[in-house]
Amino acid sequence: MIRTRDELEAQERVMLASHAQKSGDSEGRIHPEPKHPHRTDYQRDRARVIHSRAFRRLEYKTQVFLNGTGDHLRTRLTHTFEVANITRTIARALGLNEDLAEVIALAHDLGHPPFGHTGEETLDELMHEHGGFDHNEQSLRIVDVIELRYPKFPGLNLSHEVREGLQKHARFYESTKPGGKRTTHPSLEAQVANLADEITYYSHDLDDGLDFKLLEPRQLADLEAWSDTEAQVRRDFPGLKGAELRAYAIRCLIDRQVADVVRTSSARIESAGVRSADDVRAYSRPLIAYSDALRRANVQLRKFLYKNLYYHPSVAGANKAACEMLGNVFQAYLKKPELLGEATARRVDRGGLHRTVCDYVSGMTDRYLLDEHARLSKEARKPTAKRTKKTARKKTARKKTARKKTARKKTARKKTARKRKALRTRK
Template sequence: MTEMGPDPQGLAIYASRPSASEGRCHPEQRPDLRNAFQRDRDRVIHSTAFRRLEYKTQVFVNHEGDLFRTRLTHSLEVAQIARTIARAMGLNEDLTEAIALAHDLGHTPFGHAGQEALDACMAPYGGFEHNLQSLRVVDLLETRYPDFDGLNLTFEAREGLVKRCPLDQAESLGAIGRRFIDGTQPSLEAQLTNIADEIAYNSHDVDDGLRAGLLDLDQLCQVEWVAAIRQSVNAAHPGLGGRRLIYRIVRELIAQQVEDLLAESRRRIATADIDGPAAVRRLEKPLIGFGAEMHAQHRALKSFLYDNLYRHYRVHRMTTKATRVIHTLFELFMADTRLLPPENRQMALARAERRGERGQARAVADYIAGMTDRYALDEHERLTSPKRLT
């Protein structure tokens, strides 16, 4: 019996259904207690790559403070926001959660600085993109099962991991990459999780930036949307200050984005001719999104954070060091594969035999991308410090 499983109750006509899944690369028997999307979620949670997210940077290097968000806490927050919206819209919560929890599995150490550095290292060899790396993790790099590489997730979960893809690489992804060539859309659950990711990291980077002292509330109120929220919170709670005020403002940021997303997405769906998930995929534009005013407010906040948080001199110092670490590791491993752990060296040699230097580089990138912040720093010290001989 091939895997299908019962459909959750209360799904809208346009929701993804496990009984109609396009399946897995390797057919499997259905488990007794779970449907296909629930199995996807559970496999992600039990994966090695998921556990490593605890020690991977969101904005701040993990060891800089115990209360800053990591890729793991960020993924949990995305899942919470996405599931709330999915439930309100009658979408499939299990699939939504699986995509949300897996969306950052391919992220490098040191956040976006690490990704940019590894992409620069890989420029002669096809580049590096963390969404595509997440797909590599679930399709190839996890080694938990005797019958296949990766996690063997459903097509619907896998397509939700790839937000963007260069056209020259889309063909190699098969059915997963087809929509980038045809200009069509993924499932509504995938569209929703993409926006929930943006809601989570914008709102929570505000919180972390204020906590770290890189931003202050008066400065943040240069964003008119935040200033208006602060004014409404002050009116409702006179004299509120400190962390309580910040928490209330961040909660309101999230709530307003969620409410607008629900209203606009429902409006778009109502005006579209949608009779099922297949009709969603045939569209040229997404159905899940903000209204024009909220989109502008969201972009204004994002721009403010880029200029005042991500480019803050303290963050820049960290990202500069992180970039140097990534470049040094890549150059050392490319020059001498004997520096790699035995399993990774064997992989590099095998891929080099098939694809030459390009294959070796991809194996090196896989190894570096899988590192936590702490492991990357330790590996860099082991390879470069005269005081560390082992």
């Protein structure tokens, strides 16, 4: 039996909660396309994101530690998969649309530049007078404009609900459909992806910090989120120690946070009385949330990580040096746009020089930017045509001077020889 898209959409209406975003209720795409016979819109969107070049580049972009620092440390790509996994878990538990929630999670970090948040701050400073830089806005720009995968339109032409979910920090959420509604909050699926990112980010950064020996277990004793979880693990498994204890505690920390979000969000949804996805968008506050106790514990954890990991001298020092290189590459392209390559340089007329350079640099992986910096530095040290001509003139002048000196010495030797011969003849 072959299932059609119509059957999949009908199944969603039966299986999903009334307040979930149904594929059949999508506002569609910026550029209209025929429906797929066997896949819903959000299933198509997921495939488009996974097959994009921007998604593949996440493998070589920094999460916290520069790419290549350690074999087991997380990159933007592994982080993205972890966010998507937690997103699906929460969405499934709440009866939401897993496909929509997952594609938002998969696309949420496409706009991150090389070198993580330090790289983002550097680009924002460089673009201060030209609209700034924000990785969330850049994610939307990538799927709307930069990715070139289809002959009839720019970007990936994702569904409106996916694009809505990428407007992470917007005060209001604008529909991209002509005449569409302006809403206070995005879908529950987008809210789930947003919170799953936070759960994943801090828990796994803590794990990497411990694994890389930048954090010591004793430093975590005063963290409520960690101490409660560790105490539970010690009760359940008295024999666990060291790395095994830490690994299981991280797992339990995530499980506890996911369970808390599911319980709290379910209660908020029921209390709000929302009956449709439109009700969710019109509601006065987000409905996917932590409990107050866990929110306070996570604030404490976040402050700890910023103080002890993100601004750790070895992390900050490496990122600072890398971002100086980022700035040098950015400035080199501004001075010589032809270095961007023909295809990218053609975008300058449409998007302006600074935005085009920003798009190009932000799309680089850590490794590519370091290689490009080395290449541009080497090119800068090469003699220019002007310097080459000047050097050639100096070399020619030196040769002429040397020939004249040689000729004078030769003439002097001949004169001396003639004088000596004349003296011998007289004798």
